[in-house]
Amino acid sequence: MATIQDVAKRAGVGAATVSRVLSGNGYVKQETRERVQQAIDELHYTPNEMARNLFFRKSSIVAVIVPELAHPFFTEIVNAVEVALSAAGYQAMVCNTFYEQSYELRYIDMLKRQIVDGIIFAAHTSQGLDQYQNLHRPIVGIDRNLGKDIPCVAADHETGGRLAAEELLSCGCKNVVQFVGRKERVVSSYDRRHVVFEKVMKQHGVSCHSVDIYWRSFASDSFQKSAAEAFTKYPETDGVFGADLYAMAAMQYALQIGRRIPEDVRIVAYDGTNATRFMTPGMTAVCQPIEEIARESVRMITDLIQGKELQQNNITLPVTLRRRDSTGAGG
Amino acid sequence: MATIQDVAKRAGVGAATVSRVLSGNGYVKQETRERVQQAIDELHYTPNEMARNLFFRKSSIVAVIVPELAHPFFTEIVNAVEVALSAAGYQAMVCNTFYEQSYELRYIDMLKRQIVDGIIFAAHTSQGLDQYQNLHRPIVGIDRNLGKDIPCVAADHETGGRLAAEELLSCGCKNVVQFVGRKERVVSSYDRRHVVFEKVMKQHGVSCHSVDIYWRSFASDSFQKSAAEAFTKYPETDGVFGADLYAMAAMQYALQIGRRIPEDVRIVAYDGTNATRFMTPGMTAVCQPIEEIARESVRMITDLIQGKELQQNNITLPVTLRRRDSTGAGG
DNA sequence: TTGAAAGCGCTAACAT
DNA sequence: ATGTTAGCGCTTTCAA
Numbered sequence: 001m002a003t004i005q006d007v008a009k010r011a012g013v014g015a016a017t018v019s020r021v022l023s024g025n026g027y028v029k030q031e032t033r034e035r036v037q038q039a040i041d042e043l044h045y046t047p048n049e050m051a052r053n054l055f056f057r058k059s060s061i062v063a064v065i066v067p068e069l070a071h072p073f074f075t076e077i078v079n080a081v082e083v084a085l086s087a088a089g090y091q092a093m094v095c096n097t098f099y100e101q102s103y104e105l106r107y108i109d110m111l112k113r114q115i116v117d118g119i120i121f122a123a124h125t126s127q128g129l130d131q132y133q134n135l136h137r138p139i140v141g142i143d144r145n146l147g148k149d150i151p152c153v154a155a156d157h158e159t160g161g162r163l164a165a166e167e168l169l170s171c172g173c174k175n176v177v178q179f180v181g182r183k184e185r186v187v188s189s190y191d192r193r194h195v196v197f198e199k200v201m202k203q204h205g206v207s208c209h210s211v212d213i214y215w216r217s218f219a220s221d222s223f224q225k226s227a228a229e230a231f232t233k234y235p236e237t238d239g240v241f242g243a244d245l246y247a248m249a250a251m252q253y254a255l256q257i258g259r260r261i262p263e264d265v266r267i268v269a270y271d272g273t274n275a276t277r278f279m280t281p282g283m284t285a286v287c288q289p290i291e292e293i294a295r296e297s298v299r300m301i302t303d304l305i306q307g308k309e310l311q312q313n314n315i316t317l318p319v320t321l322r323r324r325d326s327t328g329a330g331g
Numbered sequence: 332m333a334t335i336q337d338v339a340k341r342a343g344v345g346a347a348t349v350s351r352v353l354s355g356n357g358y359v360k361q362e363t364r365e366r367v368q369q370a371i372d373e374l375h376y377t378p379n380e381m382a383r384n385l386f387f388r389k390s391s392i393v394a395v396i397v398p399e400l401a402h403p404f405f406t407e408i409v410n411a412v413e414v415a416l417s418a419a420g421y422q423a424m425v426c427n428t429f430y431e432q433s434y435e436l437r438y439i440d441m442l443k444r445q446i447v448d449g450i451i452f453a454a455h456t457s458q459g460l461d462q463y464q465n466l467h468r469p470i471v472g473i474d475r476n477l478g479k480d481i482p483c484v485a486a487d488h489e490t491g492g493r494l495a496a497e498e499l500l501s502c503g504c505k506n507v508v509q510f511v512g513r514k515e516r517v518v519s520s521y522d523r524r525h526v527v528f529e530k531v532m533k534q535h536g537v538s539c540h541s542v543d544i545y546w547r548s549f550a551s552d553s554f555q556k557s558a559a560e561a562f563t564k565y566p567e568t569d570g571v572f573g574a575d576l577y578a579m580a581a582m583q584y585a586l587q588i589g590r591r592i593p594e595d596v597r598i599v600a601y602d603g604t605n606a607t608r609f610m611t612p613g614m615t616a617v618c619q620p621i622e623e624i625a626r627e628s629v630r631m632i633t634d635l636i637q638g639k640e641l642q643q644n645n646i647t648l649p650v651t652l653r654r655r656d657s658t659g660a661g662g
Numbered sequence: 663t664t665g666a667a668a669g670c671g672c673t674a675a676c677a678t
Numbered sequence: 679a680t681g682t683t684a685g686c687g688c689t690t691t692c693a694a
Contacts, residue, residue, distance in 0.1 A: 001445070003670090003671055003672085004671065004672065004673095005671075005672095008681095013680075013681080014680065014681040014682070015671090015672080015673090015681085015682095016673075016674080016680070016681065016682080016683095017679085017680060017681075019672070019673060019674085020679095020680085023673085025673095025674090026674090026679085026680090027679050027680085028679065028680080029679060029680085032679080032680080046440070046443040046444050046445075047444060047671085047672075048385075048444065048445050048670090048671050048672070049441075049444040049445055049446045049672095050381065050384045050385045050388070050390060050445055050446075050670085050671075050672090051385055051670075051671035051672040051673090051686090052671080052672055052673080053381045053384070053385075053672095053686095054379075054381045054382055054384075054385050054670090054671085054672075054686050054687065054688090055671085055672050055673055055674090055685085055686050056672095056673085056686085057381070057686070057687095059381060061392075061424070068410070069406060069409060069410040069413065070406055070407055070410040070605065075400060075401055075406045076401055078400060078425065079399070079400040079401040079427065082400065082425055082426075082427055083427065086427070091424055091426070091441075091446075092424065092425050093392070093422055093423065093424050093425075094409065094413055094423050094424075094425045095413075095422070096410065096413055096414065096417070109377070110380075110422075112377040113377050113378060113379065113380040114332070114377075114379050114380055114381055115380045115381075115422075218605040218608070223609075245609070248609040249609060251609075251611070252609055252610070252611045255611045256611065274401065274549040275606060275609070277549070278554075278576070278579040278580060278582075278583055278606070278609075278610070279583070279609070279610075280582070280583045280586045280587065280611070334686090334687055334688085335687065335688065335689095336687075336688095339665095344664075344665080345664065345665040345666070346665085346666095346687090346688080346689090347664075347665065347666080347667095347689075347690075347691095348663085348664060348665075350688070350689055350690085351663095351664090351689095354689080356689090356690090357663085357664090357690090358663055358664085359663070359664080360663060360664085363663080363664080378687085378688075379686090379687050379688070380688095381686085381687080381688090382670090382686070382687035382688040382689090383687080383688055383689080384670095384688095385670050385671065385672090385686090385687080385688075386669085386670050386687085386688055386689055386690090387670085387688095387689085388670070388671095
């Protein structure tokens with residue numbers, strides 16, 4: 001590969017002049033500019049970004065860390081983050097953690113080694129937050145409290161839980177089930193929705209059971225298994241609340257065992273990703289504002305990278321309820 | 332951030348010695364090693380990867396280029412590719428092209444500027460293949476012929492089209508519709524399945540219509556629109572073939588207008604991503620071997636990066652038919 | 663066993 | 679308007 005020196009030599013000028021032509025900074029005579037440009041063309045010269053990165057001490061790459069890209073919520077987050085980063089002049093590096101802390105630490109290391117300029121953390125594992133606190137490098141959490149000094153953008157999950165509960169209550173549900181992730185593994189406001197959901201149900205005297213789930217890959221059929229477990233353990237279930245894939249699996253299972261939706265069972269999904277859009281009957285969902293989450297987290301990380309002060313460390317974005325057939329909306 | 336010089340100074344040694352301790356190459360006295368290690372710990376030193384990248388002329392990053400990450404097929408490809416790359420010591424950089432060539436060229440530029448060591452192209456746009464041919468840098472296409480010297484891994488779409496056709500024929504379909512991407516935009520063997528599908532149908536005297544689709548974002552509801560178009564234009568339709576999301580939307584629409592599946596309409600999806608797994612009735616699909624595609628493309632790109640000769644430039648992987656309710660499999 | 667020095671390819675300050 | 683030089687932080691000869 002040709003270097004800037006090669007170009008300089010061929011054009012009979014110094015490297016700095018070539019650099020000037022390339023960057024447009026500084027003066028360079030028209031005639032010289034043309035000679036340099038010709039040498040560039042002839043040698044098919046392209047500047048080496050690694051050298052520039054070293055000089056400027058930045059890579060313009062941001063790591064986006066998710067437990068598993070193939071889960072719809074994370075897919076859409078990464079997609080939206082990539083779009084926003086790209087618009088801000090950065091590239092996104094996807095990093096799967098598979099819910100394992102060892103991976104998470106490996107990605108932290110990439111930040112220390114300055115492979116990436118910053119990290120957007122949308123992973124849902126691990127404790128041991130001290131590492132993050134003491135890094136003093138650009139990190140933003142999505143739905144994830146990495147420590148009190150580390151910025152975080154999250155949806156308003158309390159309201160989300162309440163909206164879901166109220167929707168099922170308004171349908172007259174008496175025996176509801178929610179699919180709940182294991183709390184000890186998660187450091188996220190995401191759980192709050194389940195706490196609120198249960199509280200509202202209890203307040204209204206409605207029976208509310210929780211079915212434990214594990215974030216897992218599709219390969220394990222864990223969604224289908226959880227759905228079966230719910231209806232086997234609690235056959236009287238007439239209302240279901242859970243993350244998109246669990247709600248979808250519950251709908252699928254309920255239909256298979258001959259329950260009518262929404263007459264016998266009503267379902268509210270949480271997240272409201274595009275995956276839910278293909279269900280019949282239509283799936284009611286509490287929708288997270290994925291684009292806004294992505295946009296805000298990117299705004300924060302780029303501000304941090306550029307050394308700007310953040311106006312607020314924690315941003316909470318509103319969720320919305322999208323009513324469909326699964327709660328009798330007739331839409 | 333501390334540099335190797337800082338560590339060297341603090342430990343009272345030269346930079347080369349610190350480098351030796353770090354890399355494990357060369358001799359270094361036990362006592363010196365300990366002193367250096369202590370300085371490293373005290374300064375929280377982490378090597379700067381940008382400097383190493385410059386020295387070694389490699390970034391260990393591979394770009395994975397897709398039209399839009401949020402489409403299930405590409406999601407799963409990127410997910411699987413990330414896993415395989417990670418295992419091979421590389422990081423994946425996701426790049427959305429939004430079906431626009433300008434983005435594609437921008438990512439080609441990243442390869443030239445040596446930001447990435449290689450590119451795996453799973454995007455489906457563009458013509459003008461000369462750029463790729465003359466790059467002489469590591470590129471691998473997934474389902475995409477970038478030129479005759481550029482390696483490509485693809486599923487056996489001819490067989491895929493035939494399997495789908497035969498499945499619908501065996502269900503007794505007489506009026507089938509397939510959703511077809513606009514050919515002029517695509518440089519891919521992916522189209523072959525539609526050609527074969529139609530040919531088989533014609534051979535058996537079955538009416539086969541094509542509904543044009545556009546690869547588009549979810550936001551446009553293009554899937555639902557295409558589904559409605561199919562059943563409006565061809566009300567007698569009793570068999571449908573199309574990519575996952577189109578097949579799913581067709582199922583959804585058919586159910587909404589009161590058609591029974593599979594009694595009135597049978598459906599075969601193409602790709603067989605996890606997205607299809609949540610449909611009721613269960614969705615029959617021709618499944619692409621996504622993991623193998625990812626694995627093979629990663630093997631090829633890493634071989635190319637390491638300067639190895641490829642044994643074969645083109646790899647075709649077998650597809651499989653997964654029978655479910657939508658073609659009356661009763662599963 | 664270790665240090666000094668050169669160089670990876672680029673940019674910017676400083677001369678001229 | 680342009681060339682020379684000194685790094686960016688690392689690794690690797692080459693000497694000692």
